[in-house]
Amino acid sequence: MAPDIEAQTNKKNTDTESPGIFMKANRPVTLKFEDVVYKIKTKKRVLLDRKAKSEEKVILNRITGVVEPGEVLAMLGPSGSGKTTLLTALGGRLGGWLGGRITYNGRPFSNAMKRNTGFVSQDDLLHPHLTVTETLVFTSLLRLPNSFTKEEKVEHAEAVITQLGLTKCKNSIIGGSFLRGVSGGERKRVSIGQEMLINPSLLFLDEPTSGLDSTTAQRIVSTLWELANGGRTVVMTIHQPSSRLFYMFHKVLLLSEGNPLYFGKGSGAMEYFSSVGYSPLVAMNPADFLLDLANGESSDDHKHEDQILVKQTLVSAYKCNLADKLKAELQEINSNQFQDGCEDKQFGRWSTTWWQQFSVLFKRGVKERRHESFSGLKIGEVLVVAFLAGLLWWQSDASHLQDQIGLLFFLTGFWGFFALFEAIFTFPEERMMLNKERSSGMYRLSSYFLSRSVVDLPMELILPTVFVIITYWMAGLKPTAGHFLHTLFVLLYSVLVSQGLGLAIGAMVMDQKSATTLGTVIMLTFLLAGGFYVQHVPPFIAWIKYISLSQYAYKLLIGSQYKPDDTYPCAGAGGLCLIGEYPAIKQVGLDGQAIGVVALAIMLVGYRLIAYIALMRIGVTKKVS
Incomplete structure (x- = not known):
């Protein structure tokens, strides 16, 4: 049987003369x-x-x-x-x-x-929304050294596509469990092609x-x-x-x-x-x-x-x-020995620079994540809740001060949970892919983490912006550009903090069910201590509000609408009372806005730092002793 196979191989190599996977190995x-x-x-x-x-x-x-x-x-x-x-x-x-x-x-x-060395795992770990060409091109850009130009890396990926017989499906998406894509054999050849790119x-x-x-x-x-x-x-x-x-x-x-x-x-x-x-x-x-x-x-x-x-x-x-x-x-x-360790000196730890890794991972992330972030179900959910909130709080004014405060706290709670659960599944879902690619030495953890965070920024901020645009004007909050932009800024700020908390929990737990449970408990605790539900918190547990992102976000949202010298209709002298003396607002306070901004800034950086440190535990192969 072996002679027949060799004859077929020689014929195939004759028919296909473009450089690629069937060339001789660089170093046997x-x-x-x-x-x-x-x-x-x-x-x-x-x-x-x-x-x-x-x-x-x-x-x-x-x-x-x-x-x-x-x-x-x-x-x-x-x-x-x-x-x-x-x-x-x-x-x-x-x-x-x-x-x-x-x-x-x-x-x-x-x-x-x-x-x-190339390593093909049993499970074909591929990004489902990328095409065959995109999958191999992105891998080529990350794994091939800078001795190749960008054009040569793309050509190398195209040569692998041709020689693995993937030409007919090169523009088809990979697909997944609930997304139709290429066949199982084609997926396996794509996985092999990823490793063969480095010859x-x-x-x-x-x-x-x-x-x-x-x-x-x-x-x-x-x-x-x-x-x-x-x-x-x-x-x-x-x-x-x-x-x-x-x-x-x-x-x-x-x-x-x-x-x-x-x-x-x-x-x-x-x-x-x-x-x-x-x-x-x-x-x-x-x-x-x-x-x-x-x-x-x-x-x-x-x-x-x-x-x-x-x-x-x-x-x-x-x-x-x-x-x-x-x-x-x-x-x-008698094995072929490396000469004087020159190959160890020739090969650094990384094939590409940090910036190249960040750029490629950013582009790949945008192509892959846009389908998830802007799914019809998610957009529909946000729009329905936005219009429902606008109708429930339709044109409330200063005489309905408690209702307006309730709307501000609702914004804090809804987008706190929404952003948290959007981010909490990020790293548990990508753990196996991160392990695979990091084990191959494709990129630094820092370039992956930062690109992943930057990719999510516009996608995670567009939906809350649309929500505020709809709900703010329907609910009758202060109709000035300054107040609107202030409210929008505070909400987006809190969304980023909640997202960071979700990333940290997901990276630390790395189990979707456990992370969901822990995230729910933490966010509910923050909401309960946020200053809206309970205004007279016992001293022995009052410390929770100082670590509650909901409390700081709620405080800043109130500050975006009201000033201490603003008034509202009441039964007191003259029929007007100071906003700052309203019981629900007085408990939270209109002062200390700068403290709230600084506290959220610390959380914004701190949660992401915790997530990065937690990720350092995975994705890096230990050396064998």
């Missing part, structure tokens, strides 16, 4: 891993004394192997066998303690190696054929075979490949509960297991047979054997027949 990489061990701590409850006892669980147990340039290594095994953990460890993305030795051309993982010498793929039909899976694996044929080292996990795919793998690693059962040529797997006493009685897919063995299921000749015994027998057979030979093979291979 030999990947060696020896006695790799990975353990995690778990808690086991002891029934007698009801104490939680910590114990270690072995995920990977002394895994050894080598993959050379031009080879495809397929890691097989049932669910929970450790395939993805090993792939993540080999890709330099596994945090925690990792035993053993992993080298790339004889050296440990480094920035240079990171920039020369990596080492490519890792986690279940690249998962959820695909046999024909599409064949195309994906054929593409990977061609990539390896260009001098790349390809490592992939795969669950249950067809026999046609199985024989395309140069090497196969079979895992069972973290233990290696076989490592060697794919074509020699059946012969090896036959030599240790396990062979199928009828012709069958080699991958199915290997998975049966990894699960402890043997042929009819061994049906009396216990599953655990089968696994133990195969583990022992591996140690006796393959382990020593494999280690000897690793010693014989």
